[in-house]
Amino acid sequence: MTKLLEQAIAKVRELPDEEQDILAIQLLTMAASGAPVAELDTETRAAIREGLEQARRGEFASDEDIAALWNRHGL
Numbered sequence: 001m002t003k004l005l006e007q008a009i010a011k012v013r014e015l016p017d018e019e020q021d022i023l024a025i026q027l028l029t030m031a032a033s034g035a036p037v038a039e040l041d042t043e044t045r046a047a048i049r050e051g052l053e054q055a056r057r058g059e060f061a062s063d064e065d066i067a068a069l070w071n072r073h074g075l
Helices: 003-013 017-033 042-056 063-072
Strands: none
Touching (some): 003 017, 017 042
């Protein structure tokens, strides 16, 4: 394991369990696909941080919002 990956895992261990699971799923998905990971731009990083902060505050989409999303996409 590289030093950088060890550092990343050490940081992830400090997060709440739910966030650790989200990151674990992302890592497993990327490792399985073999697709290269591009650097995230500043805007994308900010959006991810905001989403994590919203989750920490318990701000989730309502069931009605999710149903409307599925309906808009024919799912």
